[in-house]
Amino acid sequence: MKIENSLALFNKIASDPYDYIKTLKEKTNKKIIGSTCTYTPEEIVLAAGAHPFRISGQAQNLSAADAHIQAYGCSMVRCMLEDGLSGDLNFLDGVVFPHSCDSIQRLSDIWRLNIPSLHFDILLPVKLDSQLSQNYFAKVIKRFKSDIEEALDTSISDKDISEAIHLMNQIRTALGQLYTLRAANPALIKGADMAAIVKASMVMDKEELLVELNKLITLLSKIEKKNDARKRILISGSICSHPDIYQIIENKDAVVVWDDLCSGSRYFEGLISETENPYIAISERFTNRFVCPAKHIRADFQLDNMKRLIADHRIEAVLFIFVKFCEPFSFDYPDIKNELEKMNMPYLMVEMDQHNRIDEQLRTRIDTLLEIMQF
């Protein structure tokens, strides 16, 4: 198998995830459980014998959703809702709503009232850095387990959960290996391909995914490292649904080598302990990994993490990509930006709607960031 074939597979699934899921459902007869946020404990869904997949929100024009959520609301949530209301997600058996931010909480309410499907709310704690919230979080995950058992009329054994944790740990390790390989040798795969791999990972059958990831790692490990003088960029934010952004950057002698996105490293960061109580272990991964700004952990957590990423991956500029009107990210931004200025680290913040096309204004801003580093 060639690298191109492997990348073509991931790209195909990333560009039409719903088509893949429909085929998977026909083939396996598995229940399909959609997820609206990376705080969904996919291990529990897997242990229930169902297939977890991230609803990406493929809609490019919004109308049905805008009857429920104002145009100055989160476009990621509005795109998911549009797909739900338009019937594009009719293959879904249920949807999980982790209460991470206000928009997803309201999405849960609107969904419950308007779209028939099984409905799972996960009431996340607001703070993540106390023992009390840790205990609560573990109980919430256990509650989710009994909710899904009841809804799908199944029972989940400890062994089922251990196996699911082991599988997801292997997938996270493989994705981490790919990122590390590419950070050391960015010419291996284009940034847009790497983003497609992570997106496809949130869609694919997990057993098949692990096989495909490991095949790609074997192929890439054989390639010799090339000298690469391109500027090394970190993307920071929630989602980057625009493959064109990676190309705009690569057209300017720069390359994205790492990210802290929900649609990127946040999906695979952190492993779950396979020896501890599984509910505590799953909750610990969520609190130890790079936390979403919608959740609180000690104030300097975001800053420390950003500094660690900059040092580990020899980052030369930071591109913040925020979904317009996403307040948690905007509130953290001023402190992080001030810290980057102290470090003389070039940075740029752009806000965009998930469903909008890349326009000339955005290209101009990204070009300018990279030109500032040249002139």
Added chain:
Amino acid sequence: MITLGIDIGSLTAKGVLLKDNSILEKHLIQVGYNSKKAGDKLLAELLEKASIDRTEIARIVATGYGRNSIDFADKAVSEIICHGKGIHFLLPDTRTIIDIGGQDSKVIILNAKGTVVNFVMNDKCAAGTGRFLDVMARAMETEIQYFGELSLQSKNPAEISSVCTVFAESEIVSLVAKGENREDITSGIHLSIGRRIYSMVRRVGMVEPVAMSGGVALNIGVIDALEKLLKTEIKTSPLAQYGGALGAALLAVNE
């Protein structure tokens, strides 16, 4: 050596011919629908105006939104970098540039050498852009070139609270209906755009001295409003509209 800088903006295309570090000729045309055609036309008219031949131009740098459509340019550079270079040439001390163009506005910070170190750009809507002024001038039945002067005649500026261009226009219709005078409403409009720019300047962090470039720099009312809000003198140059093209021509020298 002669170099050419060509700036294809959203409304106008500007060209500057530079010879031995001074401006040989400049030219401005409307862009219209096709930015590539505008570039060709600008080049032809500029050559004629300067009475030189195309072969005498050593290098060409294109900038502005249409920069990538100019196939005769040797290089395309973003207008933010070019405005920085151009304004540094015209007003060498400048550390903060406010550039209000047809469809966007930018605040650019330069270091002491005149190199761009940071910038912000409006990104959510057309509030705080030249287009806002265009729409408002039309609502006030005033030619855009007299709009700034009219605002200076106000003693009691009207309050315009809407940020949105369309809503601000309907707010103005209400003020007109209430019988507020034209000068006061016009002054309110200029203060409104000033406040949008003020927040951008604060976000990126103002370093004095401050200068203005882009077409709106020709509007004395906006300059006056910004001076009041930012509490600093705003320098400008009669060539401010050519800042981007000039910067591109300067960059072409060193390429």
